[in-house]
Amino acid sequence: MKSWITFLLLLVATSQTQAALENTTCKTCHPVIYAEYQNSIHSKSSIYKDAVHKAVWDKHPAKAKGNYTCAKCHTPSDHNVMDGKSKLADNEIQQTEPISCQQCHKIQSVEKHVKSNKNILTTKPKTFFSADKALKGTKVEFKEESHFFGMFTTKSGSPYHDIDYSNEGYYNGDSCMGCHSHKQNSKGFVVCDLEVKQGDSKESCVSCHLPQVQGSLANQKESATHAFHGQSIHNSTPALLSKYIKLSVEQNANGFDVNIKNxxxxxxxxxxxxxxxxxxxxxxxxKTIELKTESFARVIGTDGKPSMPWLADAIISDTSIKAHETREVKYDTVLQKGDTVVVKFGYYVVNPKAAKKLNITDKSATEFIVLTKKRFTI
Ligand code: HEC
Ligand code: HEC
Ligand code: HEC
Ligand code: HEC
Ligand code: HEC
Known part of the structure; x- marks a missing residue:
């Protein structure tokens, strides 16, 4: 009998954890955004969904110690792992919402640290931050007003939550910088740095990576467009972002230059x-004449040789294209009238040499992805 009760209690407990999936609630009223999110890398950032993250984690020294230090950025929704209450294990949060809707929409501020920044979430229940230029600075609570003696009603706000439109981080993208700014390894070496130069650009993380696309933002509110939530360089974003890379060709006496404007x-x-x-x-x-391929990369390593990120203590070479830079690449083939120069600019998610070492075979990571291409007829 007792074991039956324990069993039933366990059942209740597990069904409660299932019901506790945070995004399920949002799905009811935000079906379009929820569907996009399913394809985004933010819904697949755990080792159970991202083969690349898993391959690196499998070789990482922290794994032997069972200390999943990646959680704060890759799976913050798995609260038990975050709080150190349990070890990393496969579960529905890891599978479906490692970075849930709320993990982004509750970021009140970002604390700056040398090793990596930290997200500070609001403790106010059911309050989400968002951006809307027309409502900037306001806080919207649900309101239902009746007019003409109850003949009809108008609703504003969300029946489920309050919305705070006053947080600048959702307009300029500072809310992304808790996870996306930079990361140091245990040697104090900067493994990656987005090196953001916002300057006087009118574009921000939000306008470029969450551009307005067709479809309503909530099923209880008619809106022609909503902010796109499916960002992933493996598949969806190249098409939306290619316009921010401008290619041009300039002819000269010795050949021509290709200019890449980032x-x-x-x-x-x-x-x-x-x-x-x-x-x-x-x-x-x-006929097609193939010219030399130019590579751009920030290679890190030790003793002058490339190495895994946790071993690296120096930059071996850095030809990556910086914010707002126009890179000029010279070709010494003299062009003739009638020639068409075909220019393709793109990337491998994983450098083929590293993919071999890490045994990564996933096609979306090992095939060349064209970000933008252009044809120039002379
Ligand atoms: C400070 C936040 C942060 C921490 C901590 C962190 N990461 Fe990441 N990681 C990111 C971000 C942000 C990206 C996406 C960066 C990009 O695409 O430029 C990323 C991307 C990656 C990628 C590339 C994934 C892909 O699909 O191409 C790998 C691999 C990775 N991280 C491994 C790890 C491992 C292993 C750990 C823990 C030992 C870890 N990261 C800890 C923020 C973090
Ligand atoms: C019962 C329906 C309902 C549920 C459940 C719900 N929302 Fe909403 N939400 C709305 C409506 C309606 C609006 C539009 C309010 C307005 O603009 O007046 C909205 C607006 C928002 C906005 C701001 C939109 C803007 O104008 O910028 C965000 C962010 C948001 N919801 C996030 C969430 C998240 C995250 C969840 C899940 C934890 C969630 N919502 C659950 C109905 C809901
Ligand atoms: C809680 C941490 C976190 C926050 C907040 C966050 N991201 Fe991410 N983001 C990640 C991680 C981790 C990855 C890489 C996941 C992977 O590849 O496994 C990622 C990947 C991405 C990618 C795609 C890169 C790729 O490898 O496919 C883009 C674009 C991106 N984020 C943009 C944003 C923007 C814009 C914001 C702010 C609105 C934001 N992110 C907020 C953690 C975060
Ligand atoms: C003017 C447009 C623009 C702005 C502003 C912008 N990005 Fe990007 N971002 C791009 C383009 C273009 C790419 C490369 C195309 C791709 O990822 O497919 C990119 C790539 C990325 C990637 C993937 C890099 C990788 O190696 O995986 C991440 C992560 C990212 N951006 C985050 C951010 C964050 C965070 C901000 C705000 C600080 C931001 N971006 C601002 C246009 C922009
Ligand atoms: C990577 C961080 C991130 C994640 C994850 C995320 N959002 Fe957002 N979301 C944002 C930002 C930033 C904005 C503000 C963009 C804007 O309005 O221009 C936004 C805007 C919205 C809006 C308003 C759309 C509009 O066009 O005004 C709604 C509604 C929303 N999010 C719901 C959700 C739901 C539901 C989920 C989960 C399925 C989710 N978000 C996951 C960062 C995120």
């Missing part, structure tokens, strides 16, 4: 596994 307010690409390339060919008389 309008992003950060380095391309900060993650040490990435390999960014420019591929150029010439179509002439029905």
């Amino acid at each position: 309008e992003a307010t950060h380095t391309l690409f900060p993650q040490p596994l990435r390999l960014n390339q420019l591929r150029v060919s010439i179509e002439r008389d029905g």
Whole structure:
């Protein structure tokens, strides 16, 4: 009998953890954003969904100690792991919402630290921060007003939560910087740094990575567009972001230059596994002439050789393209009238050499992804 009760209690407990999936609530009223989020890397940032993160974690010295230090950025929704109450293990949070809606929408401020920054979440229950230029500075609570003696009612706000439109971090992207700013390894070496130069750019993390796309933001509110929530460089974002990389070709006496203008307010690409390339060919008389491929990367390592991020203590070479930089690449092939120069700019999520070492075979990580391409006819 007693064991039955324990069993039933356990059942209740497990069904409660299932029901506690935070995003399930949001799904009811924000179906379009919820669906986009399913394809985003923010819903797949755990070792159980991201083969690249898993491959690096499997070789990481912290794994042997059972200390999943990646949790604060990769799986903050798994509160038991975050609070040290349990070890990293497969569960529904890890599978479906490692960075839940609330983990982003409750960030009140970002505390700056040398090793890596820290998100400070609001403790106010059911209060979410958001951005809306027309409502900036206000706090919206749910209101239902009846007019003409109850003939009809108008609703404003959300029946489930309050919305705080006064947090600047949701307009300029500072709310992203708790996780995205920089990271040092145990040697005090900066493994990656987004090197943000916001300056006088009118674009921000939010306007570029959460651009307005068609579809309503909530099923109880008609709106023509909503902020896109499916960001992932593995699949969805290149199409939305290609316009921020401008390619041009300039002819000269000895050949030509290809110019790459990076309008992003950060380095391309900060993650040490990435390999960014420019591929150029010439179509002439029905034939294609392939020219040299130019690679851009920030290579880190020890003793002059590339190494895994936790061992690195120096930059071996850095040809990555910085915020607002225009990079010029020279070619010494003289162009002829009628030639078409085909320029492709893109990246490997994982540098093929590193993929081999890490045994990564996942196609979205090992195939060259074209971010933007252009044809120039001479
Ligand atoms: C301070 C926050 C933070 C911590 C802590 C952190 N990461 Fe990350 N990690 C990120 C961010 C942000 C990205 C995405 C960066 C980008 O794409 O430029 C990322 C990306 C990665 C990637 C590339 C994933 C891909 O799909 O290409 C790997 C691998 C990775 N992290 C491994 C780890 C491991 C292993 C740990 C723990 C030992 C860890 N990270 C700890 C923030 C963090
Ligand atoms: C019962 C329905 C309902 C639920 C459940 C719900 N929301 Fe909302 N939410 C709304 C409505 C309606 C609005 C639009 C309010 C307005 O603009 O007046 C809204 C607006 C928002 C906004 C701000 C939109 C803006 O204008 O910038 C955010 C952010 C948000 N919700 C996040 C969430 C998150 C996260 C969850 C889950 C934890 C959630 N919501 C659950 C109905 C809901
Ligand atoms: C709680 C931490 C956290 C916050 C907050 C956060 N991110 Fe991320 N983000 C990550 C991690 C971790 C990854 C990499 C996951 C992986 O590849 O496994 C990532 C990946 C990304 C990627 C895609 C890179 C890729 O590898 O596919 C983009 C773009 C991105 N984030 C943009 C943003 C923007 C814009 C914001 C702010 C609105 C933001 N993020 C807020 C943790 C965070
Ligand atoms: C002007 C537009 C623009 C702005 C502003 C911008 N980005 Fe990007 N971002 C890009 C482009 C273009 C890429 C490369 C294309 C891609 O990821 O597919 C990129 C790539 C990224 C990546 C993936 C890098 C990688 O190696 O995985 C992350 C993460 C990211 N941005 C985060 C941010 C954050 C955080 C901010 C705010 C500080 C920001 N971005 C501001 C345009 C922008
Ligand atoms: C990586 C951080 C991040 C995650 C994860 C995230 N959001 Fe957002 N969300 C934002 C930011 C930043 C904005 C403000 C963008 C804007 O309005 O321009 C936003 C805007 C919104 C809006 C208002 C849309 C509009 O166009 O005004 C709603 C509603 C919303 N989010 C709901 C959700 C729901 C539901 C989830 C989970 C399925 C979620 N968010 C996950 C960062 C995030």
